Amino acid sequence: MDPILDVRNLHVTFDTYGGSVQAVRGVNFQLNKGETLAIVGESGSGKSVTTKALMGLVAKPAGRIPEGEILFEGKDLAKLSNKEMQKIRGKDISMIFQDPMTSLNPTMKIGKQIMEGLILHQKMSKAAAKNRAIELLELVGIPQPDTRINQFPHQFSGGMRQRVVIAIALACNPKMLICDEPTTALDVTIQAQILELMKDIQKKMDTSIIFITHDLGVVANVADRVAVMYAGKIVETGTVDDVFYNPQHPYTWGLLGSMPTVDSTEEKLTAIPGTPPDLMHPPKGDAFAARNDYALQIDLEEEPPMFQVSDTHYAATWLLHEDAPKVEPPAAVKLRMKGMARRDSSAGEENPS
Template identity: 55%
Template structure:
């Protein structure tokens, strides 16, 4: 049975008033999200990933506004909602967010358990006794040891990884249909990162929610996403299934992101990094925003914005290299045969784990 579309954004633009200037943070972005799938939104800091998803929960800063386009959740037009009270039935209850710093989401002077119980009482209309038991169950489900004993602890008594698990528990206490994970593992070490990603996958399978995963780390994407949207300078410049983005990328910016994967680095060599810096979003951008940083840029890239070319039914890329008149461009050598390289790396990692466990 085909999955239903749960959220759409069509030609969405977002601007911020900063003193006497206008910052165009999102420029004509469109995407579609289906039930129970995981969409990863990838790009460097400042590309617009978090700003875009804040429009789905009405959490733009006071100086920001949607200046064009439409956002729909089922048949509700979210882009029409203006006041906080208009968002009450959506924010948290239908669409919840996990942020990268759990301490900004937790109240330091309230116990962990009471913070989860409050959400359950508010959104699920349970009694205090029922809410406490449900909170303990959620703490247990998200991997908090001795959950009943730790119900009355305060946030400072938990490690960073455990606090992040509590933030996930609070988000799930609302029983949302969409869970936005905004760089939820950035501040954690690699081992804890892997545990949190596994936890989100397990909970998604159990609770059947849809996930939007925001990250700058394409390595994370490979293990968690169904679809990927690559953002640059406030636009989606490539989108497709995770396999299409990893093994048949079309945009030079996506090539650069993949080339900088730490897993592809050779010991003793410098790790590739994208040259240059992103453009200022205070100024009008002419042509392809990535052109000044791209070794593949043609004259047209500096003068005319490329359309979104269709590569397959599910794969689209916004680059003049896909125009039939463009010269053929070879992907960087480091990401050629990427599938074979990733399979070999995975086999080597599993071999090392086997030696360690043995």
């Protein structure tokens, strides 16, 4: 299958008075048509910067892409000017940000904000754009769309505002949708509704989605594949089953161990010790070594390559080297793996296909 997006050796650097921050350091991944790829990791791991680079939204001149390729349908977005990217943003690639209130213009009616992209990119008349805007509001589950199209953002609840943001992102039928923690600001019930809505829309429109989150519970519900980021690099990648049921990198173990599940009420959540490294001066070896209870001497001296676990599963840890000692995930992680397996088997029995 030909990928719609192929990111190769992407580097993003921010120049500051104190020095250069290497926010993204050699990221590689692909996204196939109709697929959802989740990028997960702690705050500061480089997730959002990576996706802003895809959209051409890295703030210049402080931010720059010193090397790497972002091949979207064979075209390198990293080499395009801002004017050229404006023709792609909103039309071929759209983005949903974390906080809907900062994504919407409080002084403009909802309908006008949806119609803007349709008039600009689709060359629609105002009447046709208004009809399409009403259809989009209906698609994302907003009642009485023909009335609410004339209302302002403050007249909508948080969940409804996020639905409006999704409608704006979908207005021009984009081939790729980037979702930067779109449910973080919402309560759990509304979050579930938005995630269900996005899955439903993806089926209808066959859109490719990159989903940025730090919530592994969300990943299990929406993603086909997962890329785990740490200190500006992807340290593990695979299908959802690969990463959840057979995690290989100690950082992934730490993320899973800190995730609460229904079955783990009596088990204490584990925390990853320490803090991420200073990316103004990245460490010499494995960036996770200082926080890794299973670190080897080589982790302090040499950066691990990506080891292949299976056809779909890769992880950058020296523990996968043939000469490394055999280490298993901690008990807390195994418990969560078992809990998720039970949950998935129960879901399969309730919803037989």
